[in-house]
Amino acid sequence: MSRALAALVVVLGLGAVTLSQTLFTVDVTGQVLVVQLGRPVRPIDQPGLYTKIPFIQNVLSFDRRALTIELPGEEVILGDQRRLIVDSFTVFRITNSLQYYQSVGGTEMGIKARLSSVVSSSLRRVLGNNTLLAVLSADRTRIMATIRTQVNDEMKSFGISVDDVRIRRADLPGGNTQAILARMQSERERIARQARAEGAEAAQRIRADAEQARTILVAEANATAERLRGEGEGEATRIYNRAFGADQNFFTAWRTMQAYREALGNGSTRIILSPEADFLKFLRTPPTTETR
Known part of the structure; x- marks a missing residue:
């Protein structure tokens, strides 16, 4: 009986060893390569339970994580x-x-x-x-x-x-x-100087353009004013001429009254003239106008 029990234990032990050499698992964080006598047989990269030839094949495990x-x-x-x-x-x-x-x-x-x-x-x-x-x-x-x-x-x-x-x-x-920090600082200063110079040049150009535009606008305004003034004076002359042609006596009297107002309007001007002077003729005799 003791011999039979011993034989059973031996058989069970050999079976357990054989089973352990046959079954293996692959973890989710790993992967394996089955090697037979130094030669790779099959790679396995999916988790699960797998088998191999016991004592002949070995399993090499590798990490699949970073x-x-x-x-x-x-x-x-x-x-x-x-x-x-x-x-x-x-x-x-x-x-x-x-x-x-x-x-x-x-x-x-x-x-x-x-x-x-x-x-x-x-x-x-x-x-x-x-x-x-x-x-x-x-x-x-x-x-x-x-x-x-x-x-x-x-x-x-x-x-x-x-x-x-x-x-x-x-x-x-x-x-x-x-030395490198000094070169980098020098380079930054050079870039800053260049930026300031370009800014000053742009400002000068803008000021010159503005001054030129102002000069052109002033010149155009002066020319327009002179043209309008000339047109106004011409129109006034035409009106005077039409008035003079219509009634010479009235026109002469009106112009003389204008002269009186300008010369005697402020009340402090003194004019010494001969009573026979033409400038005073309308003060001596009222003007007459033509009847048409």
Whole structure:
């Protein structure tokens, strides 16, 4: 009886071991690659319960969540020949476990070494085509998008996708900081001087245009006034002539009365004339008018 019990325990133990070597699960956060004697057999990226050949096939598990690598500070030369020390980090995911295993042996150290090299090369290449001002301005987003695209295209064959590449810190080399800041300040002052000069030139041009327009308007107004004055004087002369032709005595008397008013109107003017003077003839004899 004891032998039968022992045999049963052995059989159950072997069955349990065999079952544990046959069944395996894939978690929602992971993916696996079934390997037989070192050769990849099938990748599995859907969660669930699966089987394999016990003792012959093994299961390699890989994380399907976002992974991060950080690159230490490295010096790059920008497009304006300035030097910049850049710290960056990269976010990536394993998307194809078979390609990942075949390219770097499925080791995280291997993929990080390869990815670091690609990111470093892309950083140097893209930043080398941009100035310091572009790196420090809103163009930085465009620059990093270009780097991410280049790195992602190159790493597709390794079974990973690159979600993001970011510059965590960008510093100037210690000896160049003050000199570069001085150059940047000088450039800003030059731009400000140019803007002020352009503004002064525009103001002078506007004032000159306004003065020219004013001169033209005044000249046109004076010409119009002279024309109207001439027309008025001509019309007055025609009226006088018609009046003189209609009744010469009345016209002469009216003009003489006008002269009296202008000469004697203020009451303080003294005029010494001969009683026989023509200027006083209407004071001596009332004027007569023609009857028609």
